[in-house]
Amino acid sequence: MIRLNITRILKMKGITEPNQFFIEHGHSSSYTYHLLRNNLNSLSMKKLEMLCRHLNCTPNDLLTYIPEQGKMVPPDHALHSLTKSDTITEVNQLLHNLPLEKIEELYRSLKGLPKPE
Numbered sequence: 001m002i003r004l005n006i007t008r009i010l011k012m013k014g015i016t017e018p019n020q021f022f023i024e025h026g027h028s029s030s031y032t033y034h035l036l037r038n039n040l041n042s043l044s045m046k047k048l049e050m051l052c053r054h055l056n057c058t059p060n061d062l063l064t065y066i067p068e069q070g071k072m073v074p075p076d077h078a079l080h081s082l083t084k085s086d087t088i089t090e091v092n093q094l095l096h097n098l099p100l101e102k103i104e105e106l107y108r109s110l111k112g113l114p115k116p117e
Contacts, residue, residue: 002065002082005084006018006038013055019033026050027050031047060081060082064082
């Protein structure tokens with residue numbers, strides 16, 4: 001089954017107030033309620049594009065493939081490219097275990113800043 005996995009991307013983007021975020025970006029409170037509870041019956045291309053624009057992502061980032069029991073597809077099937085890992089939890093664990101000096105080094109590297117002398 002292909003599902004919308006909005007919670008995963010919200011965690012990765014550090015969005016802690018998703019209701020407020022979506023309402024500020026033009027989504028109705030009713031739509032936001034159903035979106036955050038993964039309770040949408042359908043998703044129009046227009047809404048999918050809006051989500052992608054506001055979250056700076058692709059549809060593949062938002063969609064997750066979860067094989068249904070009894071409806072498995074071969075391991076090399078293209079749908080498996082939509083299977084997601086819990087990246088944000090793993091990144092948080094890695095950062096938690098890094099010494100502060102290494103976190104500063106990583107930050108400077110990500111920002112493209114020169115190493116301090």
